[in-house]
Amino acid sequence: MLEIKDLRVSFHTYSGEVQAVRGVDLTVPDDDITAIVGESGCGKSMTAQTVMRLHDMSITEIKSGEILLDGKDLLRLTEKEMQQIRGKEVGMIFQDPMTSLNPTMTVGAQITEVLLQHAPKDARGKSTLSKAQAMEQAVSLLREVKLPDPERRVRQYPHEFSGGQRQRIMIAIAMACHPKLLIADEPTTALDVTVQAQILELMRNLQTTHKASIIIITHDLGVVANFAKHVSVMYGGMIVESGTTLQIFQDPQHPYTHSLLRAIPRKGMDKAQELTVIEGTPPDLVKPPQGCPFADRCECAMRVCKDHLPPVYTHQAGHTCRCWLMDPDCPPELRNKERG
Ligand code: SF4
Numbered sequence: 559m560l561e562i563k564d565l566r567v568s569f570h571t572y573s574g575e576v577q578a579v580r581g582v583d584l585t586v587p588d589d590d591i592t593a594i595v596g597e598s599g600c601g602k603s604m605t606a607q608t609v610m611r612l613h614d615m616s617i618t619e620i621k622s623g624e625i626l627l628d629g630k631d632l633l634r635l636t637e638k639e640m641q642q643i644r645g646k647e648v649g650m651i652f653q654d655p656m657t658s659l660n661p662t663m664t665v666g667a668q669i670t671e672v673l674l675q676h677a678p679k680d681a682r683g684k685s686t687l688s689k690a691q692a693m694e695q696a697v698s699l700l701r702e703v704k705l706p707d708p709e710r711r712v713r714q715y716p717h718e719f720s721g722g723q724r725q726r727i728m729i730a731i732a733m734a735c736h737p738k739l740l741i742a743d744e745p746t747t748a749l750d751v752t753v754q755a756q757i758l759e760l761m762r763n764l765q766t767t768h769k770a771s772i773i774i775i776t777h778d779l780g781v782v783a784n785f786a787k788h789v790s791v792m793y794g795g796m797i798v799e800s801g802t803t804l805q806i807f808q809d810p811q812h813p814y815t816h817s818l819l820r821a822i823p824r825k826g827m828d829k830a831q832e833l834t835v836i837e838g839t840p841p842d843l844v845k846p847p848q849g850c851p852f853a854d855r856c857e858c859a860m861r862v863c864k865d866h867l868p869p870v871y872t873h874q875a876g877h878t879c880r881c882w883l884m885d886p887d888c889p890p891e892l893r894n895k896e897r898g
Contacts, residue, residue: 559771560586560609560739565623567601567608574844575619578604580795582623583870586739586788591765591772593782593803595818596792599840602775605792606741608633609773610650611640627739646676649732653744655724659716665727666712669696669734676735699730703760722753729760736768743775758785780822783807791815794841794851801877811879813856850882858883858892 567579579601586592594602607613609625609632625632627647635643644650652658660668670692677687687695693712700708703726716724725745732740742761746754762785765772774786782789782803790800791814799812810816820834838855841847850856853863862882871884883893 559588559628560584560773561624561626562605562609563624563626565605565608565625566621567604567613567618567623568621569604569613569618571617571844576843577846578795578843579608580843580846582792582795582797584790584797584800586771586773588738588771589765589769590788591762591774591786592788592790593774593776593786594790594792594797595776595779595782597777597840599843600792601795601843602792603743606650606743606773606775609741610644610648611635611637612650642676645672645732645737646735647737648739648741649735649737651725651728651732651740651742651745653747655721655728655748656716658728659724661716664713664715665700665719666693666696668727669699669712669731672731672734695734696730699734700727702733702764703727703730705730721749722757725749725753725757726760729757729764733764733768733770737770739771739773740765741773741775744777745774746781747776747778754781761785778822779818791818794846795843796851796880798852798881799879801874805874805877809873809877811873811877811884812852812881813858813883814852817855850880860892 562582562584565579565582568575568577582605594605596602608620611632620633623633632640632643670689673692673695674685674687677685680686697708697712700712705711705723705726719727746757749757758781761772774782776782786803789803789806790797791812792798793814799806799810799815806815807819810819817834817836821836823833836855841851841854847853848867849865850863850868853859856863860882868880868882870878870880872878873884882888
């Protein structure tokens with residue numbers, strides 16, 4: 559459904575050109591949930607925003623690549639054509655619903671605005687959906703996202719809702735026009751743990767009912783374990799490992815994925831046992847390293863890692879990894895060091 563090919567995106571700052579996305583390839587299948595995981599600044603949100611073309615174009619530069627949605631390259635569309643895609647074919651949910659919702663409009667007005675904008679038009683260009691019909695749909699959308707008493711609450715303002723309820727409203731807005739693809743950028747980060755689980759459950763139910771695909775962007779591998787079917791791990795502006803969730807959790811190959819997994823608390827873990835911290839800092843993407851972006855923090859780094867960017871190796875069908883340890887010529891003892 560969505561295919562990203564060799565995407566490279568930079569933005570310009572006073573310190574120089576930040577090469578935020580450095581050759582991302584990603585395929586999102588139909589009717590499925592894909593997670594992009596990585597720490598802040600790894601390029602995951604920039605990749606998602608580029609699909610929606612939401613960045614400030616005065617400082618952002620799309621250097622190369624294609625983003626094919628059902629074969630149509632979103633990077634070649636005009637802004638007017640993109641307005642028809644946003645909301646209708648691709649919906650987006652952000653981390654903080656309070657900054658995404660308009661505080662001066664009732665939630666009903668915000669949902670109906672999207673519905674009316676994308677409703678079919680008659681010969682005179684007028685929406686075929688009346689305001690009353692749109693409001694009825696807004697109420698049923700709020701009901702669908704399990705907001706209690708939707709007939710009354712549709713007339714309320716964002717500040718009258720809790721954080722979890724506001725995220726439900728954002729989901730209702732994003733799903734209003736039944737998009738094929740929903741991009742959720744850290745949708746649960748601002749919520750407490752029990753609400754997080756409810757929001758993920760709601761998104762999964764909607765994905766099944768609406769037969770949509772979801773891309774979830776998160777820094778937390780724990781969030782994706784029971785949610786996504788595919789996982790791509792990003793580091794230093796590139797995808798370093800990609801596979802099914804089972805492959806990534808049961809048979810991780812990249813040292814960075816290993817470190818991320820060791821940083822998640824596990825059931826039955828000894829209370830005295832400390833979680834692993836990944837020492838060091840991510841690379842400066844103003845001057846990205848010429849070799850592996852993880853080399854400065856990797857316990858398995860070899861000489862080749864500093865000087866040469868590893869290619870993408872296939873470990874198993876659908877499971878790829880960008881690391882020199884995967885090279886057939888790499889001595890097995892070095893490869894086993896990470897697994898051990
Ligand atoms: Fe570590 Fe080298 Fe693999 Fe990079 S390529 S993750 S530095 S072993």
